[in-house]
Amino acid sequence: MTEIEQYVAPSSLEQAAEYLQRPGGVTILAGGTDLMPQSQGGRLKIRRTLMNINHIPELQGIAIEGGAIRIGALATITEIMQSELIKKHLPILIEACDHFASDQIRNAATLGGNVCNASPAGDMLVPLLVLDAEVELASKPNGSLSRRRLPLAEFFVGPGKTRLGEAELLAGLRIALPSAHHYARFFKFGTRPALDISTISIGIAGVLQDGALANVRVAFGAVAPVPMRAPRTEQALEGKRLDTASIDAIADVARDEVTPIDDIRATAWYRKELIHNITKRMLAHVAQS
Amino acid sequence: MSLNHEIEFTLNGVKRRATVRVDMSALDMLREVIGLTGTKYGCGEGECGACTILVDGLSLNSCLMFAVDCQGRNVVTIEGLAADAKADALRAAFTEHGAVQCGYCTPGMVMQASHLLASQPDADAAAIKRGIEGNLCRCTGYKKIVDAIASVNSADKQGATP
Numbered sequence: 001m002t003e004i005e006q007y008v009a010p011s012s013l014e015q016a017a018e019y020l021q022r023p024g025g026v027t028i029l030a031g032g033t034d035l036m037p038q039s040q041g042g043r044l045k046i047r048r049t050l051m052n053i054n055h056i057p058e059l060q061g062i063a064i065e066g067g068a069i070r071i072g073a074l075a076t077i078t079e080i081m082q083s084e085l086i087k088k089h090l091p092i093l094i095e096a097c098d099h100f101a102s103d104q105i106r107n108a109a110t111l112g113g114n115v116c117n118a119s120p121a122g123d124m125l126v127p128l129l130v131l132d133a134e135v136e137l138a139s140k141p142n143g144s145l146s147r148r149r150l151p152l153a154e155f156f157v158g159p160g161k162t163r164l165g166e167a168e169l170l171a172g173l174r175i176a177l178p179s180a181h182h183y184a185r186f187f188k189f190g191t192r193p194a195l196d197i198s199t200i201s202i203g204i205a206g207v208l209q210d211g212a213l214a215n216v217r218v219a220f221g222a223v224a225p226v227p228m229r230a231p232r233t234e235q236a237l238e239g240k241r242l243d244t245a246s247i248d249a250i251a252d253v254a255r256d257e258v259t260p261i262d263d264i265r266a267t268a269w270y271r272k273e274l275i276h277n278i279t280k281r282m283l284a285h286v287a288q289s
Numbered sequence: 290m291s292l293n294h295e296i297e298f299t300l301n302g303v304k305r306r307a308t309v310r311v312d313m314s315a316l317d318m319l320r321e322v323i324g325l326t327g328t329k330y331g332c333g334e335g336e337c338g339a340c341t342i343l344v345d346g347l348s349l350n351s352c353l354m355f356a357v358d359c360q361g362r363n364v365v366t367i368e369g370l371a372a373d374a375k376a377d378a379l380r381a382a383f384t385e386h387g388a389v390q391c392g393y394c395t396p397g398m399v400m401q402a403s404h405l406l407a408s409q410p411d412a413d414a415a416a417i418k419r420g421i422e423g424n425l426c427r428c429t430g431y432k433k434i435v436d437a438i439a440s441v442n443s444a445d446k447q448g449a450t451p
Contacts, residue, residue, distance in 0.1 A: 003291075004291060004311055009360070032353050032358065036352070036354070037333070037335065101335070101423070102422050104338060105353070108353060194422030195423060
């Protein structure tokens with residue numbers, strides 16, 4: 001049984017931040033593609049106030065702002081996929097969008113929702129992690145609207161759990177414009193191309209020069225309680241000349257770094273093997289680039 | 290007692306109002322409040338596409354959409370396609386190609402196909418398969434469905450040739 005007492009649909013971020021201070025808590029509605037099955041299935045209880053944020057202009061759009069690309073929290077997966085800015089500067093996000101659910105869901109699901117839902121298998125999270133994305137959080141603590149930024153890597157604390165404060169709203173994501181020679185690839189493994197929750201996913205990024213990656217970022221999905229950065233794998237890969245022997249060694253580090261569980265989609269053992277084999281395949285691709 | 294909210298939106302070209310529970314899906318609103326039962330309930334989780342509708346020209350799973358979010362938007366259901374010439378061709382193609390077996394997935398398939406052809410008029414068989422990947426046919430009659438959609442596409446192209 002839901003006991004929703006209020007439904008609000010603010011038209012500004014400021015108004016939304018004010019509503020977030022209501023007693024009894026606020027559940028935020030954006031695309032609805034996670035909220036609806038979670039609330040109908042009894043996994044989530046809608047709180048006293050249901051707040052529809054779809055009419056807030058500050059949460060929309062994809063634009064360059066001071067050397068970074070800002071993606072509004074309400075940008076849908078389809079909007080990201082069709083954005084010329086994203087195609088040009090952040091093509092790894094297009095790869096992730098392309099494997100995201102189905103057309104109908106991509107048309108509704110928002111990037112902010114995917115981030116706040118904080119699933120270890122969230123499709124957009126691994127590529128955002130290797131892009132060093134930051135979350136932009138808005139609140140109105142002392143009567144005036146304030147924003148703080150946090151690296152996405154620090155945002156996730158557990159399955160479905162984030163550092164988002166009770167009275168805070170995710171306003172958008174910021175990604176610094178990548179430098180020349182930036183390399184970033186994403187791979188999602190599932191049993192069918194569409195509508196699959198990934199068994200594992202891998203993102204690899206860095207500056208590619210002379211067959212080696214520098215300033216390396218590696219992230220893995222669905223192999224830990226949160227979508228995780230992989231510092232040991234990153235260190236093993238940093239500046240390394242990629243040949244058969246070094247690729248093998250790095251893939252071993254990757255396999256040892258993840259801590260998956262057995263579940264309906266795969267066993268922990270299988271996930272570790274996938275991390276090993278697909279890391280190898282992706283690094284072989286880096287070596288050829 | 291759950292909270293109700295009144296919304297105003299355009300449904301199949303006509304402005305209308307509806308009073309809906311705030312936690313109700315657009316699908317439940319269409320079927321139970323408004324009485325349009327062409328849109329089907331399949332899985333209730335966005336896996337099957339039987340409930341596909343168009344909202345502001347984009348296809349969505351109406352089972353995942355909150356009814357209150359229809360406020361101010363332009364909603365088209367399978368009933369609304371009855372007055373659409375392009376949909377006539379699609380409907381005829383589904384009949385001619387035998388793309389309907391039990392028929393349960395058909396409204397959703399037709400809605401998704403109409404969105405696909407509107408957004409990608411040149412869609413080939415591969416693009417059509419990708420386009421309907423969110424629609425399940427438990428009779429597994431996909432080949433005929435893809436053929437039917439492809440035939441509308443090629444018929445269109447012939448029509449457009451001067």
